[in-house]
Amino acid sequence: MRRHELTDEQWQAIEPLLPPSGASGRPRVDDRRVINGMLFKAKPGVAWRDLPERYGPWKTVYNRFWRWSRNGTLTMLVSRVRVIAEAIDELDREVSVDSSIVRAHQHAAGARRDLPATQGARPRAGHTEPVDHAIGRSRGGPTTKIHLACDGHGRPLSVVLTGGNVNDCTMFEQVMAGICVPRHPRTRPGRPWRRPVRVIADKGYSSRAIRAWLRRRGIAATIPERRDQRAGRLRRGSAGGRPPAFDPRIYRRRNVVERCFARLKQYRAIATRYDKTALSYQGMIDLATLLMWL
Template sequence: MRRHELTDEQWLVIQPLLPVSGARGRPRVDDSRVINGMLFKAKTGVAWRDLPRRYGPWKTVYSRFWRWSRTGTLSVLVAKVQVLAEAIDELDREVSLDSSIVRAHQHAAGARRVPVSHTGASGSCGGQSEPGDHAIGRSRGGLTTKIHLACDGHGRTLSVVLTGGNVNDRTQFTTVMAGVEFRRRGPGRPASRPSSVLADKGYSGHAIRTYLRRQRIPATILKRRDQRANRLRRGRAGGRPPAFDRAAYRRRNIVERCFNRLKQFRAIATRFDKTAASYRSMIDLATLRLWL
């Protein structure tokens, strides 16, 4: 095993989960070599043309990555590994949410406009930056992408939504929660209700708290200072403050550690991909490595 590559044990886990190639046509290039090439690209952030020769022709690795990005193969692979984790009771259903802004490199700008339905990602932008479906927006730091993320109690990614960097966190809360699933082996729908939700004051809003109450999900969300002052100013009309568990809130930093581990992959810490679908697949590669 070389640096940034899968171990033999990790390869034995994902090998049965990969899609089966057709019988016709040219023999398929070794999957382990191609996936290791993708991981090397995600970890180091090098251009596709600069991949080491031990991974074979760079066009082969890129073509497989491009095809798996469009078909959602990498996302399905991550979901299958999550099923294995749930089967051995490693999944912690305490969910933490947060977002992080990533600077878009100049190579990420200038992609052609694609209908939103073809990308599977959402976003918005201001000024003359980028189409909304590319999840690149213009904020104070320039062209940026925002990663909205939910992770389990072990700091492993459960749901990801990409938007432009100028999109407010609260607008994507329900979208991120809709992607949270706890899958089990066998028939039936996956569970989607976490045991509790932890979030910072950026998610402190009446609509979010109402949504969680209707879904019967316990939540620990820090209330903003202006909201606390407004409630005190109104006296009895302000009502009782929402319950807040300080001991549970200390565990919210698990999502910060999840972002730190994801951004150890340089292709995620800086966005080089032009389309949101390709960048999301880079996040899927890093997520797969964390789950393994």
């Protein structure tokens, strides 16, 4: 085992979860060597053509990553590892939500933008890439924002990519909708786990709509009230209602999502976006998420 590669224990956990190779055609290149090549690309953030020769032809590693990021294989691996964690009761059901901005490198620009159907454009077969490729203009230039929900151990449960100019609270429901941990069919059969016991978030998520959404689902919320909201409530007097419940001791546990972002950005291909498409960038995040859950 070399630096940035899977350990024997990690490979033993991943190997049974990989999709089987086809019965016909040439035998598939060794999966462990290819995944190690993907991890080497993600950790130092090198170009695909600069992969060391020990991982084989760079085109083989890139083609496998391109195919697995688009057919859902990388996302499926993360989901299956979460199933194992849930089965052995290693899943903390307290969720923290936050977002982080990532600068888009100049190599991430220039991806094709599909014209809307009203302009007569024909959609490509199997093309599900968003029009803006999750890159937006903000004060720092072209950026991507990672909206993330993690469990109490700081491991990602749901990731949504948008442009850097998108407000945090507008993506809250979509991030929460991405939380889905299937039950193990043998040890804990039943419907997937989707409802956390508590959501911890900062003032960026302090809105009546978010609090009402959580209240309808019976989810406790620890979200501090913004200063302008507090002033408006006090100005209305009794019509402003009671202040939302807030426990500062519980709010201290929100640091797990900050640590989660810090661990993700140890991968230079995530700390700076080099990928042209959001699907490829999501695949890099899936690789890092897989190792964090392992």
